Amino acid sequence: MGSLGQQKPHVVVFPYPAQGHMNPLMEFAKRLVCRNVLVTFIATERIREQMKQAQEGAAAHVTSALQDIRIETISDGLSPDCEKTKDVDMILDLLKKVGGLTFERVIERLNSQGDTVSCIVYDSFLDWVPDIANKFNVPSAFFWTQSCAVYSIYYHFYTGMVKAKDEAGKMRDVITIPGLPPLCQSDMPSFLQPSNTYPSLLKLVLNQFRPVSQATWILGNSFNELEMAEIQSMDSLIPIRTVGPLLPSAFLDGNNPQDQDVGTHLWKTANCIDWLNTKEASTVVYVSFGSLAVISKEQIIEIALGLKASQHFFLWVIRPDHDNEENNDIDDFLKGFLGETVDQGLVVSWCPQMAVLNHPSVGMFVTHCGWNSTLESLSSGLPVLTIAQWTDQTTNSKYIEDVWKTGIRLNRTRDGPVGRDEVEKSINTIMESEEGVELRKNALHWKTLAKKAMVKGGSSDKNIDWFIHEVITRATLA
Template sequence: MEETDEQTEVQDPRLRRRLVLIPCPLQGHMTPMLQLATLLYSKGFSITIAHTHIIFPNQSNYPHFSFQSIISGGKPPSDVKTFIFYINNNCADPLKECLLSLLSKSDKQDYEPVVCIISDAMMYFAKDVADSLKLPRMVLRTSSAISYDAFTYVLQLNQQGCFPIQESRLEERFPDIPPLKFKDLPTMKTSDGSSLYEFLLKMLLTTKASSGLIWNTFQDLEKLALTSITNDVHIPLFAIGPLHKTVTTISSTTSLLPQDSTCISWLDKQSPNSVIYVSYGSIVGMDQTEFVEIAWGLANCGHPFLWVIRPNSVANCSQWEKLLPDGFHEIVRGKCCIVQWAPQQDVLAHHAVGGFWTHSGWNSTLESICEGVPMLCRPCFGDQAVNARFVSEEWRVGLNLENGLEREEIVRFIRKLMEGKEREEMMVRVKDLKEKAKNCINQGGSSLESLQSLINYILSFNK
């Protein structure tokens, strides 16, 4: 998609309609929603972001968007699950007030009419608000398509009274979604799945009740899952990913955390494909024992490494430097770079990076595939175990570090990822997926065609 085409489309009055986007206030969800907003703006739509004051983007990066706060004040819960319930329980009335204000402005000739809202799938409160105002509502799914199938089966198993799954069965393959194991399903992390079940039920029911489903994935990666979902939901589905590659011509950052770009100059000094990049995303933490084992594993692996350690990411420890073992700095001198947050897309695109140790969030998984970088997966919660299983056993572009996190095991897996015949085979497969991801957003590609279908579909709401 050339920049000149985008500029022409922005000026096309036929497309001047306002969309209200409602992101989930978590980095991994905010990023694709802002990417979608940027993409739709480039195609001629006016954009309003209805956000919370808890976590929100830097508005100066989006001078052409309008921002409306739909909740402020109060201290939100610290754990993710309770936080999501908190948002859904407190945002409906403020969102309705916001939309009523925008709709009243639509009566004026110089203000674009609101034609639909697009909400994150986790922001299920938006359904009742949209219905009450008779506004079309579309849903953005920020996770993999296969995880939707997994969540659906979680509900079915719960309804059948199958929870908690017996410990002896956790390693068994899940018959309906090979190659998943029972332990990969979200509720396998706890013996009490009731609250998660309630959340999944609301999320999936409100998704099916929407006017359409937008997905940050592409056909050549998840064709079977997308076909299965289309048959299940009976609403239009638009796979337009990878979003971060679709909006590369537009200069903006979606990171909610300050990025340390000094790591790029460090990477410039490293040999091609030599560096293992380690990042657990914006939420996932670790306990102190795990931190020490990771440190020793990286120190002993024989490869230079770029390690992202967020503040407060180590449990009950505000100064992680004090946990580093004696002799660590001497061992890693010259082959280690540690930052609080990295410009991940730039890092993965760097010629020095040969592997990515990831928590297997969907954004990170897509970004790694798009740069042809094989992954070492260490999933923690949510859909991450599903993604990791498909990375390692379906697409076979990475390894799954799913057992104990001991230093010797870490060394073995890193060397397996970075050296030898198995790495060569993974590289062939991930380079193939990289090429398919590139082709899908070019002329004639499935994602570009799906995007045009999405634009036409949104325009039909105002007829």
């Protein structure tokens, strides 16, 4: 790679093609662009088309958010009849084989037209990208989209430094990992729990660390003040630099007031703000289970009846696929439920989550506790009710309740979903009791620290500046 001279550093950002992975990496791309870095964002052809459809008729601030970021597409190898497949092994294998080849061609073309690539920032799920970076003699940055606590857990299990079973082969009741609180089996990421039925996904999450030694930098979507002990405990193993929370600037540090939306939605967003504007301060319960969580029909019914019984206003996001696998059955229930609660709630298929969480009428968040939603709740100063489904959500829920103390955790039982009575009671506790006041106070504390991390001179702001300086230095010396 030749000398940069006066040329801007050029960073290629490559997320795993799913909403929860694209969002933080797009926000990171925006942070780089604001610092005079040329950024190329990689999307699969299917995902790019979905983004375009979702942005049709979107507000100007949504489409303008991406105007300074170049988006290049690659093929994921999936045929149209495979688009709805949930076979993660097949998706990843095709993305590596077909996507890898088309990604190489993108790098070759960018270099040949004078936009020499200085660095590739890649999602940790894409463990084959460092090989391509090495082929082009380009440094790479391993990007972690979950919490630093989960980063530490997976690393300790990957290396065998910590095991789920003791010497006698019995499952440990408590898992002890440096820098983390003691964890029960139910606090662990679901893939590490005895009940895990996804062995291929366990292999995937652990194998993220296989090529990590090839990465020049390791970056994470968190902030020092939130996970200080967890971050410091990894310093002597594989240090991680936090550059988050990676959320739209307008709702966090305010450096870019135009950045009000991540801009990578895969579904059209509904206009729910007008409805929220009709409600008084802190009177609405916001409910959303993210972009991937699959909620059973039974759980949807229990949440619905709990919401209704609480008598609080609610805004509920139910994705176009209804968050469940029994669409026809649930349609009939939802029609009846919506008719009964027409004056109490609003159900939409997707919404601009940060705008909703920061709306004065919203008083709490019912969430699956994915990492993006967790950071969004903390950065918005909202107390939460967590109903974790799988993957890292169980660990995030543990931290929400016991470490950061911003919410109440409801755990599913082996016998079935979280019940309506528990949902109703927990909502009323957060919305009406002194305990709820304390949870809100704690959440506002983390909101202040999240903003502090991202403003000029904050911990994450400094780490982003450090990263760019490192990229420029290496590109200049190459």
